[in-house]
Amino acid sequence: MKDQWLNMWNERYSKKEFAYGTEPNVYxxxxxxxxxxxxxxxxxxxxxxxxxxxxxxxxEVSAFDISEEGKNKALMLAKEHQVKIDxxxxxxxxxxxxxxxxxxxxxxYAHFPPDLRQQYFELLNKYLKEKGQVIFEAFGKNHLxxxxxxxxxxxxxxxxxxxxxxxxxxxxxxxxISELTESEVELSEGLYHNGFGSVTRFCGLKQx
Numbered sequence: 729m730k731d732q733w734l735n736m737w738n739e740r741y742s743k744k745e746f747a748y749g750t751e752p753n754v755y756x757x758x759x760x761x762x763x764x765x766x767x768x769x770x771x772x773x774x775x776x777x778x779x780x781x782x783x784x785x786x787x788e789v790s791a792f793d794i795s796e797e798g799k800n801k802a803l804m805l806a807k808e809h810q811v812k813i814d815x816x817x818x819x820x821x822x823x824x825x826x827x828x829x830x831x832x833x834x835x836x837y838a839h840f841p842p843d844l845r846q847q848y849f850e851l852l853n854k855y856l857k858e859k860g861q862v863i864f865e866a867f868g869k870n871h872l873x874x875x876x877x878x879x880x881x882x883x884x885x886x887x888x889x890x891x892x893x894x895x896x897x898x899x900x901x902x903x904x905i906s907e908l909t910e911s912e913v914e915l916s917e918g919l920y921h922n923g924f925g926s927v928t929r930f931c932g933l934k935q936x
Contacts, residue, residue: 733841734794740920741775741797748774749918750805752781753836759863759931760785766831769855771820771848772838776802776813782834783811790814790830792823820848825855832861837921839866842888849899853934860934862900866891868910868928881915881923896930903932 740747752760756778765786770779773791775798783789783806791813793799799815806813816823833856840848856862867883869892875883884890893908910928915921 737774737793737795738797741795741801745919746775746777746801746805747918747920748777748837750775750777750780751917752778753865753917755865755929756834756836756863757781759861760787760832760834763832763861767829768832768834769825769830769852770834770836771852772835772840773802773815774798776805776815778834778836779813779815780805780809780811783813784809787832790816790825792816792818792820792825794818820844821851825851827854828857830856830860832856832863835862835864835866837866838864839884839889839891845899853900856934858934858936862903862930862932862934864896864930865927868892868926870910870926874912874923874925878923880920881925882920883925891928893928893930896928900930900932900934902935904935905930905932907931 767788768782770791773779773793779789779791796817799817802815833852867890869890871883871890874881893910908930910926912924913927914924
């Protein structure tokens with residue numbers, strides 16, 4: 729299953745076109761505008777649209793993904809915009825990020841495998857500084873009905889890979905939450921996120 733998942737992403741990102749476009753996610757862009765640039769970590773970053781946007785604003789950017797093809801596209805986009813990012817590929821727990829290092833973490837459609845999520849989110853919390861910010865957007869538990877109606881909106885086909893607001897409260901314990909919602913949005917992101925879907929959003933500040 730792991731190899732099948734990896735092959736799917738490598739195939740998707742090996743195409744000339746950018747799967748989700750080159751513009752940043754709208755929610756990420758809007759939330760980032762409220763913050764002073766520092767060090768940011770982008771998870772499941774794919775072809776790098778959000779990482780490159782943050783770097784262009786002066787952030788020191790680190791990113792990770794399982795796809796080497798995604799990294800190749802991200803570095804190509806970084807070169808085009810004359811910025812540098814630290815992009816690591818592989819199993820997240822083995823990538824060697826430092827504890828209490830990041831001022832912000834961005835998770836945009838980071839649909840980690842359900843059996844790995846608890847471990848991944850514990851690590852993400854560990855890598856984030858006290859008073860560090862999390863910006864999260866992904867498909868919510870109500871999304872399958874939208875996907876069945878219009879497959880062009882994309883998203884995982886299984887319920888367990890989607891996020892509830894309760895999930896996020898559990899993954900970010902003790903955070904000062906400024907936004908936690910699941911609601912309908914219209915997406916227009918490259919080839920694979922187009923149309924109406926249900927997304928879960930979380931924005932919060934680490935307290936301890």
